[in-house]
Amino acid sequence: MSRMLPMAKDPPRDRGSFWHRTWAMLVKEFIQLRRDRVSFAMIVMLPLMQLLLFGYAINTTPRDLPTAVLLQENSDLGRSILAALRNTQYFKITHQVTSEAEFDKVLASGQVLFAIEIPAGFERAVRRGERPALLVAADATDPVAAGSAMGALGQIVQSALAHDYGLPEAAAPLFEFRAHARYNPAGATYLNIVPGLVGTILTMTMLIFTALSVTREIERGTMESLLAMPITPVEIMLGKIVPYVLVGFVQAALIIGIGVLLFGVPVIGSLGLLALLSTLFITANLAIGYTFSTIAQNQLQAMQMSMMFFLPNILLSGFMFPFAGMPVWAQWIGEALPLTHYLRIVRAIMLKGATLPDLTYDSLALVGLTLVAMTIAVSRFRRTLD
Numbered sequence: 358m359s360r361m362l363p364m365a366k367d368p369p370r371d372r373g374s375f376w377h378r379t380w381a382m383l384v385k386e387f388i389q390l391r392r393d394r395v396s397f398a399m400i401v402m403l404p405l406m407q408l409l410l411f412g413y414a415i416n417t418t419p420r421d422l423p424t425a426v427l428l429q430e431n432s433d434l435g436r437s438i439l440a441a442l443r444n445t446q447y448f449k450i451t452h453q454v455t456s457e458a459e460f461d462k463v464l465a466s467g468q469v470l471f472a473i474e475i476p477a478g479f480e481r482a483v484r485r486g487e488r489p490a491l492l493v494a495a496d497a498t499d500p501v502a503a504g505s506a507m508g509a510l511g512q513i514v515q516s517a518l519a520h521d522y523g524l525p526e527a528a529a530p531l532f533e534f535r536a537h538a539r540y541n542p543a544g545a546t547y548l549n550i551v552p553g554l555v556g557t558i559l560t561m562t563m564l565i566f567t568a569l570s571v572t573r574e575i576e577r578g579t580m581e582s583l584l585a586m587p588i589t590p591v592e593i594m595l596g597k598i599v600p601y602v603l604v605g606f607v608q609a610a611l612i613i614g615i616g617v618l619l620f621g622v623p624v625i626g627s628l629g630l631l632a633l634l635s636t637l638f639i640t641a642n643l644a645i646g647y648t649f650s651t652i653a654q655n656q657l658q659a660m661q662m663s664m665m666f667f668l669p670n671i672l673l674s675g676f677m678f679p680f681a682g683m684p685v686w687a688q689w690i691g692e693a694l695p696l697t698h699y700l701r702i703v704r705a706i707m708l709k710g711a712t713l714p715d716l717t718y719d720s721l722a723l724v725g726l727t728l729v730a731m732t733i734a735v736s737r738f739r740r741t742l743d
Contacts, residue, residue, distance in 0.1 A: 402665065410672050410687075419502040419682040424471040425452035427460045432480040438491075441513050442473070447506050460494075464539065466715040467705055470496045470681065471506065483531050490535040497538035498704045499549055502679035507536055540708045551616040552707050553676045555609055555635070556699040560642050560670050561663075563605050567646030568659040570597045571738075576655060590738040594731065598643045605639035606632070613707075626706035630713060634706075637723050638699040644730035645695070651737035670696040698722045 424442065428435050442448045452469055454460050464472045474492040482489035493510060495503040541548045613631075616622040624631070646663065653659035671677060673691040680691060691697045698719035705711035713720065 406665075406668060410669065419506055419679045420446050421449040422447060422471055422502065422506055422681050423451045423469040424448045424473065425454050425460065425463045425469040426450055427454050427457065427472065427474040429475060429477040430479060434480040434483060435475045438473075438475060445509075445513050447509050447513070464494055464496055465709055465711065467496070467701055467709075467711070470499075470502065471510075473510075479532075486531075488531065488533050490533045493534070493536045495536065495538050497541035497544060498708050499675070499679060500538075500541060500544040500546060501549075502681055503538060504544060507538075510534070510536075547620050548622055548708060549704070551612075551620055551622045552703045553700055554616075555612045555703055556638065556674075556696050557671065557676055558612060559605050559609060559635075559639055559699075560696050561667055562608060563601060563639055563642035564646040564649070564663040564667060565660065566601045566604070567598060567643045568649040568653070568663045569656050570647060571650035572653050572656045572659045590735050593738065594644075594647055594734055598640065598647060601643050602636060602639050605643070606636060609635045609639070622707060624707050625710035626712070631703065631706045634699070634702050634716070634720060634723070637720070637727065638695055638702075641695040641723050641727040641730065644727050644734060648730050648734040648737065651734055670694050673697070675700055692722070693726070695723060695726050698726075 426439060426442070428439070439450065442450055448471060452463050454463060454472075457474075460472050460474065463469050472494045474494075476489065476492065479489050479491070493507065495507055497503045538544060609632075613622075613624070617624060645666065649662040649666070650659050653662055669690065673683065673687055674680070674694055674696040675691070676696065680688065680697070683691065701719050702711075702716050702723075705716060709715075
């Protein structure tokens with residue numbers, strides 16, 4: 358029998374060479390990171406954006422809530438109450454209505470979040486000690502904003518009346534504060550969260566789907582064949598967006614269906630209108646995602662851009678924090694985000710039964726954002742691979 362030869366041992370590695378090779382690999386990674394400008398920018402911008410948004414823009418205490426007033430008598434007490442509301446940081450009187458029909462309309466359309474009615478004979482009843490009712494209606498589709506403001510309203514009005522001379526001295530309040538939380542009387546948070554989740558989930562998935570579309574073609578090497586075909590950039594964009602419109606529509610139907618069946622979220626308005634405007638919102642996000650795919654050089658950059666856009670959508674749209682509590686500059690940024698307008702639309706249709714005339718502003722905003730994103734995407738699309 359042949360004798361087995363001993364196995365050869367690996368030559369010993371020089372420890373100094375180990376650290377030298379590790380250092381060379383480390384330097385290589387930093388050089389690649391420096392060359393990948395998008396990833397390097399994300400490393401700096403993401404924490405900076407979160408710090409600025411949470412530090413300056415996010416405020417759980419609402420301010421300057423748009424308010425309508427129905428003043429059915431021109432009296433000293435009525436003017437005192439209006440002056441007190443104007444001087445507080447909670448309320449901003451944007452409408453002075455003249456009838457109860459207009460009172461209900463501005464509240465249902467979302468033009469105001471609060472509506473206060475000072476009835477006829479209010480001052481005379483107060484001076485007689487009859488404790489009349491001061492009527493307040495609040496849009497409780499956002500229970501956080503409505504609850505804190507309603508809690509402060511009674512004290513504001515009492516303080517205003519304390520400066521009026523000639524009022525009877527009484528230990529009990531001079532009037533009855535009668536508040537109605539409309540559209541969500543129990544203040545249930547799921548009535549606010551579930552409709553918002555429709556827009557949030559659609560934003561995340563639609564951005565990612567289309568943000569990877571063009572970069573995937575480039576990385577797989579199929580872009581050459583696509584560019585050689587007699588097809589225009591608009592036709593390529595529509596061909597990549599339309600299938601995901603159907604996917605997004607299925608997602609929206611699934612989320613709304615589960616919300617209705619499991620959580621009892623009502624759908625008071627038109628399902629057809631909700632479907633139409635949801636399709637518009639889906640198209641807006643797909644167009645934005647497609648724009649990212651024409652800017653990014655690879656799928657990683659496309660994902661990073663999507664997350665960079667998704668973060669302000671979550672924080673500045675009114676989904677997590679009251680929109681009215683943000684400073685003006687943050688609200689302007691929020692108005693440029695599709696999710697802000699869709700949250701108003703889906704909550705108004707499902708909880709208020711709003712119609713298209715009530716949603717004109719937000720619908721036109723979605724149309725405008727979609728057209729802008731599509732225009733940028735088509736102009737950025739390159740007919741060559743350089």
